Amino acid sequence: MDARTRWLQADGRRTPGRWKARAVRILREPLLHFLIAGAVILCAVQWWRASHDERRIVVGDAQVAELVGKHRLQYGRDPTPAQIENLIRGYVDEEILYREGRALGLDRDDEIVRRRVAQKVEFLRQDLAIPAEPDEAALRRYFTAHAAQYAQPPRASFRQLYFSPDKGGWAPARGRAEAALARLRAGAPWDKVDADAFPDQSQYAAISRVEAARVFGVSGMAEAVEKAPVGRWAGPYASGYGWHLVLVQARYPGAPGDFDALRETVRGDYLRDAQVRANAQAMERMRARYAVVRQDRARP
Amino acid sequence: MARWLVPLLALTAAGCTPVSHPQAPTGVASETADVAAVDPSARRAFYGELHLHTAYSFDAWGLMGTRIGPDEAYRFARGEAVDYGGKMIRRGWPLDFMAVTDHSENMGLLNQLDDPNTAFAKSEIGQEILKNPIKSFYMLRDARYQGRDIPGLNTQEAAKSAWSREVAAANANYKPGVFTTLIGYEWSQMNEGRYNLHRNVIFKGADAPLPFTSADSGKPEDLWTYLEANRAEGRDVIAIPHNANGSNGLMYDWVMSDGRPIDQAYAQRRLMNEPLSEIAQNKGQSETIPELSPNDEFANFEIWDVLITQRDTKSKPNGSYIRQAYGRGLVIAEKAGANPYKFGVVGGSDFHNGISASDEKAFGGSPGGVDPNVNLPDGDAAKRQLGIIPTRTLIDDNAAHEGRPPMINNPLLVGSAAITGVWAEVNTRDSIFAALKRKETFATSGTRLRVRFFGGWDFTPALLKRTDWVRQAYRTGTPMGGDLPAGQAKGAPSFIVEAVKDPDGANIDRVQVVKVWLDGGDYREKVFDVALSGGRKVDPKTGKAPPVGNTIDLAHATYSNTIGAAQMRTVWRDPEFDPRKPAVYYLRAIEIPTPRWSTYLAVKRGLPIPTEGGPPTLQERAWSSPIWYTPPPVRTASASRGAGR
Numbered sequence: 001m002d003a004r005t006r007w008l009q010a011d012g013r014r015t016p017g018r019w020k021a022r023a024v025r026i027l028r029e030p031l032l033h034f035l036i037a038g039a040v041i042l043c044a045v046q047w048w049r050a051s052h053d054e055r056r057i058v059v060g061d062a063q064v065a066e067l068v069g070k071h072r073l074q075y076g077r078d079p080t081p082a083q084i085e086n087l088i089r090g091y092v093d094e095e096i097l098y099r100e101g102r103a104l105g106l107d108r109d110d111e112i113v114r115r116r117v118a119q120k121v122e123f124l125r126q127d128l129a130i131p132a133e134p135d136e137a138a139l140r141r142y143f144t145a146h147a148a149q150y151a152q153p154p155r156a157s158f159r160q161l162y163f164s165p166d167k168g169g170w171a172p173a174r175g176r177a178e179a180a181l182a183r184l185r186a187g188a189p190w191d192k193v194d195a196d197a198f199p200d201q202s203q204y205a206a207i208s209r210v211e212a213a214r215v216f217g218v219s220g221m222a223e224a225v226e227k228a229p230v231g232r233w234a235g236p237y238a239s240g241y242g243w244h245l246v247l248v249q250a251r252y253p254g255a256p257g258d259f260d261a262l263r264e265t266v267r268g269d270y271l272r273d274a275q276v277r278a279n280a281q282a283m284e285r286m287r288a289r290y291a292v293v294r295q296d297r298a299r300p
Numbered sequence: 301m302a303r304w305l306v307p308l309l310a311l312t313a314a315g316c317t318p319v320s321h322p323q324a325p326t327g328v329a330s331e332t333a334d335v336a337a338v339d340p341s342a343r344r345a346f347y348g349e350l351h352l353h354t355a356y357s358f359d360a361w362g363l364m365g366t367r368i369g370p371d372e373a374y375r376f377a378r379g380e381a382v383d384y385g386g387k388m389i390r391r392g393w394p395l396d397f398m399a400v401t402d403h404s405e406n407m408g409l410l411n412q413l414d415d416p417n418t419a420f421a422k423s424e425i426g427q428e429i430l431k432n433p434i435k436s437f438y439m440l441r442d443a444r445y446q447g448r449d450i451p452g453l454n455t456q457e458a459a460k461s462a463w464s465r466e467v468a469a470a471n472a473n474y475k476p477g478v479f480t481t482l483i484g485y486e487w488s489q490m491n492e493g494r495y496n497l498h499r500n501v502i503f504k505g506a507d508a509p510l511p512f513t514s515a516d517s518g519k520p521e522d523l524w525t526y527l528e529a530n531r532a533e534g535r536d537v538i539a540i541p542h543n544a545n546g547s548n549g550l551m552y553d554w555v556m557s558d559g560r561p562i563d564q565a566y567a568q569r570r571l572m573n574e575p576l577s578e579i580a581q582n583k584g585q586s587e588t589i590p591e592l593s594p595n596d597e598f599a600n601f602e603i604w605d606v607l608i609t610q611r612d613t614k615s616k617p618n619g620s621y622i623r624q625a626y627g628r629g630l631v632i633a634e635k636a637g638a639n640p641y642k643f644g645v646v647g648g649s650d651f652h653n654g655i656s657a658s659d660e661k662a663f664g665g666s667p668g669g670v671d672p673n674v675n676l677p678d679g680d681a682a683k684r685q686l687g688i689i690p691t692r693t694l695i696d697d698n699a700a701h702e703g704r705p706p707m708i709n710n711p712l713l714v715g716s717a718a719i720t721g722v723w724a725e726v727n728t729r730d731s732i733f734a735a736l737k738r739k740e741t742f743a744t745s746g747t748r749l750r751v752r753f754f755g756g757w758d759f760t761p762a763l764l765k766r767t768d769w770v771r772q773a774y775r776t777g778t779p780m781g782g783d784l785p786a787g788q789a790k791g792a793p794s795f796i797v798e799a800v801k802d803p804d805g806a807n808i809d810r811v812q813v814v815k816v817w818l819d820g821g822d823y824r825e826k827v828f829d830v831a832l833s834g835g836r837k838v839d840p841k842t843g844k845a846p847p848v849g850n851t852i853d854l855a856h857a858t859y860s861n862t863i864g865a866a867q868m869r870t871v872w873r874d875p876e877f878d879p880r881k882p883a884v885y886y887l888r889a890i891e892i893p894t895p896r897w898s899t900y901l902a903v904k905r906g907l908p909i910p911t912e913g914g915p916p917t918l919q920e921r922a923w924s925s926p927i928w929y930t931p932p933p934v935r936t937a938s939a940s941r942g943a944g945r
Contacts, residue, residue, distance in 0.1 A: 070510065075529050119355075123465075166833075166865045199750075199800040199867050214393060217803030240803035241866045268472060272371075 054103065057095050059088055067091055125282055131274030134267065142270045143259050150257030150266070153208040156225045157250045161190060162198035163236065163243040170242070177236035177243040184233040184245065199241070206252060216240060224248075340779070341771035343723040343740070345750050346732065348377075348397030350484060350540060350720060351500055351581060351648025352656045356462050357402040357486075368654025370400045370469035377656050378479040384655065389671035392659055393748075393804070395719075397732050399484035400466065400654075401500045404511035463510055471506050476728045483507075487523055487539070489514035494609050496546040499523060499574070500648075504536035504733040519557040521566070524573040538737065540646060542578035544586040546608040549619030551586075552628060552641055567638035576736060579622055579645040579743045579923050580718035582668075583608060587888075587923060588623040596827050597844065598812075598890055601918065602715040602745065611693060612707055626816045626884040626926060627823025633882065634818065644739030644781045644925030645886075647718025647746075656717065658746035660920075663716035663897040672904075682905045685711050686898055687913050712914030716746050716897045721922070723752075723779065739781025742887075744922040748802040751811075753780040753887040755927035759794035759871045769796070780887070781925040786932060792877035793929060797830055798869040799889035799922065806891040807864025809833060809848040809919060813872055817883035827888075830872040833865035850893045852917055857895045857903035864892040880931050887924035893917045 026032060067087040071079045079087060107113050134142070143150060163177040180193045200215050207215075213222035217240025224237045228246045236243040259266070354373045372382045379394030463485075470481040483503040491497055497520065501511065512526035523539060530537045544551035556566050579587050584604020593599040607613045618624065622645065629641030649656050651668030664670050664677040665685030676682070683689040693709040721742045722735040735741065742751050752770075756777025763769050773796050778784060784793050799811045811831040816823055829838050829845045838845045851860045874885075895903075899916045902909045909916050 075512075075526060077529065123462075164866060165861075166867060169862070199798075213803075215803065219803075240801065240805070 054099055057092055059092065063091065064088065122279075125279070129275070129278040129282055131271050131278055134270050134274075139263065139266055139270060140259065142273075143257070143262070143266050146269070147256055149269075150262055152255045152257060153210065154226055154254040155206040155208050155252040156228075156248050157203075157205045157207075158225070158228070158246050158248045159190065159203050160198070160221075160247075161193060161195035161202070161245040162241065163245075164196040165242045167196070173243050174236055177245055181233055181235060181245050190233075190247070195245075196242075206250075216244075221246075339771065340725075340774045341768070343725055343735075345721050346396035346480075346724055346727055347719055347721055347748055348395045348480070348732075349648045349656055349658070349717070350399040350401065350482065350502055350646060351486075351542060351578060351650050352377075352398065352400050352654065353402055353486075353650070353652040354400055354654035356400075356466060357652060370402070370466050370654075371472065373400050373654040373656065374398060374469055374473035374479075374481055376654070378473065378475070384671075384675060387674050389655070389674045391657055391671070392662060394479070395656065396727050397480035397482065397722075398656060399482040399500070399502050400470065401484040401486045401502075402462075402466065403488050404485045404501075404513040467506075467508060474506075474729065478727060480727050480729055480732045482729065482733065485511045487512065487514055489518045489520075490609070491518065491548075491550060494607050494613075495548040495550050495615075496543045496608050497541070497550060498543055499539040499541050500578075501527070501537060501539050502733075502736070503530075504729055506729075508535065508537070520574075521557055521569070524569050527573050528569075536733065536737075538576065539574050540576045540578055541574060542581060542586075542648065542650065543583055543608060544577065544620050544622065544625075545584045545589075545604050546606070546615050547620050548607065549616035551620060552622070552625035553619045554628065554632070562632050562636055562640055564637045567632060567636050567640035570640040571638065571642055574643060575739055576644045576646050576741065576925075577622055577625075578648050578718075580647045580745055581650040582666075582714055582717055583650060584713075584715065585718075585745070586620065586622050588621045589617055591617050592621055592624055593825060593827075596814075596825075598827075598888070598919065598921070601921070604713060604715075611710070611713070623814065623816060623825060624823075626886075627818075627825065630816070630818040630823055630882045630884065631821065634821075639928075642928060644741045645743045645923050646720040646736075646741055647743030647923075648720065649717030651717060658717040658719045660716050660746065660894065660897045660918075661900045664901055665711050665897070666714055669717065672900075676901060676904060678905060682901060682907060686902055686907060686910050687711050688907060688910070710913045712898055712910055712912075718743055718745050721750065739925045740779050741781060742922055742924045745918075745920045747805045747891065747920045747922075749805070749808070749889055749891060749920065749922040750800040750802075751780075751887055751889050751922045751924050752796065752798040753924040753927065754778065754796040755782070755784045755793055755885065755929075756796075757785065757790060757793060759796050761871050764796070764869055764871060778927055780927060782927055784927060784929045786930070792874045793885075794871055794873045795830075795885060795887075795927070796869070796871055797887050798867075799831075799887075800867045801865075801891070806859060806894045806920065807833065807861040807866060808868055809864050809890045809892045810845065811868050811870070812888045812890070814886050814888055815874065815876075815883060817878075817881050819881060826876075828872070831868040831870045833868065834863060848892050850917075852893055852895060854895070854899060854909060854916060855903070857900045859892070859894050861892070882931060883929040884926045885929070886926040887922075889922045891920040893919050 064084065064087075068079060068084065071083065071087060101107065161177075161180060163173040163180070165173045167173065176194070180195060183193055184190060204212070204215075207225065209222050209225045212225045213219070216222050219237075219239045221237040221239035221244050224235070224244075224246050228234045228237070228248045230248045230251050233245050233247045235245040237246060238244075352373060355367055355369045368376070368382070368384065376382045376389070376391055377395045377398040379391055381388045381390045466485070467483055470483045473479065474481045483506075485501050487499045487501055489497040489499075497518070499520065501523075509530065512523055517523070520539075527537050527539060541551055553562075555561055556563070577586070579585060580602065585602045587601075588596065588599050589603055589605055590596070590599045591605075605615055605617065607615050619628075625641040625643075629639040632641070633639035649658065649669065652666075653668035655669035655671075657663065657669030657671070659672070661672045662669055664675075664682070670676050677685050680689060684691050687710065690708045691711070693706045699706040721744065722732055723740040724731040724735040742753075754773040754777045756773065759773070759777065763772055766772065773779075776785075777796070795813060797811050797813065799808050801808055810829055810833060813828045813830050814825065815828065816825045832838070832845050833848060836845050836848075849863045851863055853859070868889075874883075877883075894917065896914065896916055896918045898914055899909050901907075
């Protein structure tokens with residue numbers, strides 16, 4: 001409690017009459033008015049000087065604390081007194097350069113400065129417009145509305161045999177694949193058929209066309225994940241590596257996504273969407289406060 | 301993204317296991333994961349990059365009207381469609397991992413002028429300064445060389461705000477098992493404003509303190525102090541130097557920042573803090589150049605041998621290239637007792653538009669990646685990228701000083717992005733970061749060419765016939781990034797080399813082993829062709845193999861895989877091994893010739909294919925991290941008696 005408050009409280013509670021009369025008398029005193037007005041003007045001048053004197057740089061405890069804090073963040077320990085002096089010197093130099101730059105007008109008509117300020121406002125606005133945490137029902141509604149985005153693609157488990165064009169070219173490789181297919185269909189076991197070593201796996205479990213394309217390239221072989229028949233050897237299918245025979249052992253049709261497994265993803269998407277919407281609305285509100293005068297006519 | 305969301309998302313991400321497919325048979329995925337924990341042979345190649353700028357890099361902000369921030373950058377990288385100037389674009393194939401590495405020097409305004417493609421260089425004041433270099437420009441530029449940013453814009457709270465968004469975007473896009481994000485930033489030190497000493501700082505975990513910037517200190521040693529302080533507090537972190545090619549010999553120098561010769565403490569700190577270097581990216585490769593490697597017929601690849609900022613000024617080759625650094629490292633290790641340059645390699649884009657794409661067709665010139673189906677440059681923009689409409693270089697310091705107009709820019713100097721491959725058990729931060737630290741990495745010039753490289757003492761061709769050869773290779777040898785097992789120096793070391801083509805890309809021409817070794821007080825280098833496609837043989841007289849040929853149809857920008865091989869695998873034994881000499885071995889796989897980005901762009905837009913400024917074709921490639929051989933310590937008489945049989 002400062003002195004002024006104490007004085008007022010004392011005045012109100014204990015001896016109202018005497019103090020009041022004296023106070024009124026003092027308050028009517030012209031000299032007091034003069035002194036107060038003078039003090040106000042003096043303060044204002046001082047304040048104006050302090051804040052407007054381009055040749056005066058004030059380093060206060062708050063500034064030093066910030067410099068020290070930044071140093072601590074970066075090095076994980078407190079700066080020594082000598083380092084603090086260095087930090088302050090750096091800060092002062094920077095401030096001098098900033099003011100020199102401003103005096104030269106380097107901050108004006110600069111697209112970068114303009115954009116940076118706009119970016120800061122955008123950041124600020126986003127910090128203020130935090131979308132509300134969705135409840136269960138809202139999340140489920142969002143999930144249903146974007147069902148396609150969360151759907152599971154069709155998958156297949158399959159074994160494949162590889163015929164490399166490195167042994168004489170693509171046509172002979174295809175020929176070997178076709179011969180092998182004939183043998184397989186005649187009942188030969190797959191591990192007795194003469195195929196080449198594939199640089200990845202020979203057995204794949206429940207992969208989608210998109211995943212297969214990462215292994216085999218965007219190719220007929222990746223398509224085979226969705227198209228090859230189940231339970232019998234088929235092909236040859238071409239990949240980025242050569243020819244393949246495929247035995248699909250099981251196929252898993254596409255299905256809607258599992259909400260419980262995807263909850264966090266859905267929540268992230270929901271919040272991102274909400275943020276984008278909130279930003280657009282905020283921009284719309286700001287636009288409404290401005291009159292945009294279009295005087296442009298010329299077009300290249 | 302709300303601030304309170306960040307820790308929450310980090311928590312949920314950490315506790316999340318890869319989403320299983322409800323219809324799929326169970327057991328397969330979890331079994332694999334269990335095996336992976338104990339068996340390195342279950343490691344797979346994951347592709348990603350650790351060097352991308354977004355709108356948060358000051359120079360990138362506003363480029364082409366783009367507003368791609370870290371969140372969109374991550375989403376594009378993992379295969380989602382993102383809005384790019386009103387059009388939805390999508391990556392051809394998703395990356396497995398990525399780090400957005402925006403400049404930490406938030407407001408390093410004038411260094412943006414160094415690159416004509418930056419927003420500042422293109423801004424009115426940037427162009428005004430370049431046209432009429434005024435006093436203030438030099439006043440402020442000199443201020444920057446003294447290590448201070450242009451102030452006023454760089455308020456503390458703005459930096460904090462941007463950094464917290466970077467961290468939040470990385471954490472929100474981390475999908476364990478599917479897509480790994482690593483928090484990162486770029487420490488962008490330019491010595492004397494010209495000599496590139498840039499490093500990307502990559503964190504392992506979900507939280508990271510405010511960046512240590514080059515305004516805080518321009519000495520790499522001080523950056524290491526920051527990294528060490530972080531590790532001491534349990535936040536693992538590394539730094540990855542890049543664009544050594546533009547360092548004017550400073551990146552892999554003989555000396556420390558203070559000019560004294562590299563000592564043991566420096567070497568050990570460097571090795572600990574910088575286990576990797578970027579070997580290729582948008583602004584050239586840093587493996588080697590013909591001037592340093594006259595006998596390497598493949599050294600003439602994506603050459604950028606000038607300063608990043610002064611493209612008419614050569615960057616001193618000595619000290620600027622990785623192959624030479626491997627040799628210098630051996631020399632220094634001999635003298636100082638530790639090797640500062642025992643690092644592995646990665647590749648990146650260094651793109652500035654937030655769009656990380658590495659296919660040759662997915663690049664339309666500066667500033668970065670495109671979706672070739674949607675937003676390749678067109679009209680005059682395409683003509684400028686191909687140099688058909690001459691465009692002045694926006695920064696040309698010499699011209700500014702001498703009062704003459706700036707030189708004409710050569711837009712064909714830039715190349716498409718490179719990428720990083722890592723051999724890791726699973727796609728998580730722990731697993732990927734561990735692979736980076738043990739240097740089990742390789743770089744490609746942008747394709748999904750896949751390489752393996754093992755060193756050991758008794759690998760034989762018969763081993764490769766076994767289905768479990770990878771397990772055996774791990775058990776008895778060392779993978780890329782490691783040391784040959786010690787104490788077995790009987791005969792010459794043997795290496796398993798394997799290269800597998802990009803499933804959507806070109807065949808492989810050949811696989812090579814590059815050897816650098818210590819000979820007397822100096823180092824030597826030699827390139828061995830260890831696997832050649834099409835049954836070619838090395839001519840014993842010339843030591844060279846005939847070229848693989850060329851299937852390119854330039855007029856249509858096509859090629860065919862009728863030459864080269866889909867896959868190459870062999871065992872190679874060093875025929876010139878001397879057990880007394882320390883040596884470094886790395887693998888380089890070369891693809892058959894294919895069109896370069898400029899050719900794809902010209903054909904797509906019906907423009908003439910440029911014949912000057914850059915080659916119309918290239919041979920894409922992969923580089924592995926090396927395997928090192930260190931001779932056993934010379935035994936004293938008593939020690940050798942003790943060890944005798």
